[in-house]
Amino acid sequence: MRALAGVSVLFWLVPAVLAQGPVLVHGGGGDVREAYDWFVAQVPSKQVIVLDYTGDPGIPTVRRLEASGAQVRYLPVASRTAAQDSSIVQAVRAADALFFPGGNQYRYVQRWADTPLQRAIQAAHRRGAAIGGTSAGAMILGEVVFDARDGTVTTPDALDDPMGIPLLDGFLNILPGFIVDTHFAERGRIGRLAAWLAQRTVRHPTRFLEGLGVDTDTAVAIEPDGTMTVFGDGTLTLLGQPLSGIDVEDGLDA
Secondary structure: OEEOOOHHHHHHHOHHHHHOOOEEEEOOOOOOHHHHHHHHHOOOOOEEEEEEOOOOOOOHHHHHHHHOOOEEEEEEOOOOOHHHOHHHHHHHHOOOEEEEOOOOHHHHHHHHOOOHHHHHHHHHHHHOOEEEEEOHHHHOOEEEEEOOOOOOOOHHHHHHOHHHOOEEEOOOOOEEEEEEEEOOOOOOOHHHHHHHHHHHHHHOOOOOOEEEEEOOOEEEEEOOOOOEEEEEOOOEEEEEOOOOOOOOOOOOOO
């Protein structure tokens, strides 16, 4: 476990985090037991709802949370119809903790965006519920999301055409001021995160966005006061959006 250096800077950049619950961002891959232990410790009732779009209760996330002492309710929401079901929406709104497994972030966006479920997740977090996600389930937590509607994007592709990458504003917005990428070092994703930030600089030059890249087998725990702690074998990478516009119309050099 390593405390992240420079957390006071992040505290200043994202004050909106302070009024909301704790967040765990897991970069994907294997179990990071200390991170799941931390997450469950944030939940006095130990009751965690695992939400995803697949309908597969055998996902590793359930086992990992249970191994850390959580009482897990697996709640699949695999369609836009289910995302409007009043019993599901009420359970999510009242939850003490919510966790999103990995998979395909576009399936989350496609089935949950602009639904009562989306609003219930946001309301639960504002009330103080702990929120966690791994891999694609972590990428949907930012204010801005690479939604992968056209499939994944590699670093060379992103640097060749940064303005063509589909980025979505305000999906769950659990981490205001952030865009999240996972499996970061292992898949060479620092260039694509830089490309996302370059696009945002051109389109929204006065709105600051922080890039948060989390390696495989690594997680970052974010306290309600803005303090960050890194767990696992890898690192957390932070990239700041430039404060003035840059020209990326012809692409960036890889």
